[in-house]
Amino acid sequence: MDDLGAQEQAVLDLIAANPFAGQQDIATALGIARSTVAAHIMQLVNKGYILGRGYVLPASKRMICIGGAVLDRKYHAKKDLIFETSNPVDGYRSFGGVARNVAENLVRLGVDVSFVSIVGDDETGRSLVRHLRDLGADVSQVITTTERPTAEYAAILDPNNDLVLGIADMEIFDLFSPSYLDRFWPHLASATWVFIDCNLPAATIEALMSRKQGARFKLAVDTVSSPKSARLPKDLTGIDLLFTNHDEANAMLGIADADKRLKPKEAAAALRAAGAAEVIVTMGAHGFAVATESGLATMRSVPARAVDITGAGDAMIAGTMYKVLSGDPVLDAARTGALLATLTTESESSVHPDLSPRFLTAGMYRIPA
Template sequence: MDDLGSQEISVLKIIRDNPFAGQQEIAAALGLARSTVAAHVSQLVQKGYVLGRGYLLPEPKRAVLIGGAVFDRKYRAREPVVMETSNPVDSTRSFGGVARNVAENLALLGTPTSFVSLVGEDETGASILAHLRERGVDVSQVVTTRERQTAEYAAILDPKGDLVMGIADMGIFDLLRPDHIDRAWAHLASASLVFADCNLPADTLAYLVSRRQGARFQLAVDAVSTHKVGRLPEDLTGIDLLFMNIDEANSRLGRSGHTSLDDAADAALRLAGQGAGNVVVTMGARGMAVAAESNVRTFAAVAANAIDMTGAGDAMIAGALHGLLAEQDVYEAARLGSLLGALTTETSASVHPELSQHFLQAHAHRLAHQEG
């Protein structure tokens, strides 16, 4: 509590002892004016020590995820795709979106999790929220709008499962403005960790990075795609942990090179040089590089019998965040993320249906001999 003054500490102690104490009661106990107590309470809310009305105290080690909630459709061709005509396919439908997937993974691992996003006032949006509630995710900060429909993504795959074409309707996220950050600030400020994906508009992402200065939570960000990586601010200072794949990193840095883990290590160090505290650059089946405090280490990918890569990157992020919340260093946390990513490729679901803390621990032996 180094960021609190002596009077703020005294006010917080009374609130912790009696969350139902009124401001006048606190003022009388401390010999302060009620207006002074009100100002201190406001600062305690802004700094995340209380959640506002009712003086609710935040849960320990809580995560807040901000970004995309998407309905995914996949169409896998039974035969080689022929353009400009009808092709027989097998179809699947699932819930997606980077932040949404990360939120579900974290909740299944036992982390108290809140989600901040926008969905349309439609059946699809209602289904996404109902599913997250069933998983134990707090969706009280998700806004429902009539302006746009819930985001959707459709992928056409060849018989091997490789992407032929992807189409996305993500216009609803253009409505995620800085005032949504303000609206949910008490939830963010009281969290241990906040994660945002680059489905947020550039000015909203910049506002989040700027406002978190002085806040107690760690901020993690994922680039999402080579197109959306451009939404990141030029100065990455304020981002404690940045996730990118090698293509996104190359796009950001204006460089080439994607054949070895040395390329990922170089990219990670360059991104750290732009202000990011820690950086994870992934290369799929080749592995990843992790940069922290001007040091970089590379790790081979965890061996897996892959069925479907969908959701693997999001699972990797969730595993890494889970490790950080368990007070692992960034290298060990990233390794845990790579394990969860590998496990997710072994199922056709975007989030592993058997996921739990026990399930993850039961497969921890697969991390042996991973360092590159």
């Protein structure tokens, strides 16, 4: 469906949700003129997407990922690190950024994905966008700026592959102002699910959450890090699915005191009470807690032969969303998320380079009963 403009796609998606929607209803939902809707419908008929009144369509699921686009550099120390001197390392580079990683995982799984972010006017930004486009993602809404370079993240890992220090140079994301949402709105309104990460400025997140009221897409959010989790409002109403790790969950709940820390299950329940409809709180190799309308559960991780844990959380999100898009309840979907996370830890890249539906299916036997 890539010969459709963003507004045409949005009209098409609204018709798919309600085949008998009036032109005025569609115009109101998208904030455009009724005559524009009429023109789009004519084009959609011409292009063979709809069949006149009672417009019958093939079902399609579309996911939009908005947030970080980053170059990751990982340095594996060959011996115990010694501070204030030079240490020999094995270096490895890959594309990263939470939203970009989620988008790459999903497009490798065959999902119709659109990626929205901001990159610098530099070779890193251009090759990052080209890489996702070559995999089949829609990157038409990525912004390029001359004001800042493409974001970078450096991770220094000890000989056991545990993170010692992460450094994030990401000021570029502060430029992603709420005004961009107006530009992207027709594109967003047409999605089945929108995923955002907390690399976005607080004002942009707030604007999206308030504008989302009444829109038909569902919203999934990842907190990214403890400091960035503070960019979410206290009232989480409007978030359909929240992904966060144990530290970030406690940070969001304002719990700094180590003795008062909530357990993952309690934290997931507290975040649901704060307004998020469903919540997944991850805890690395120790698994994850899930809070939904039907209750609370703690689930085991899938045992891993980890070489680099960078991107595990993002793969957890992508694997879960992959199954949610095909109709699975979150609790079941998250088990596939945990498998994809484990597969990702077994590769040096932030997204497993061999990922495909077949690769994921071949690993299903590893999910604990």
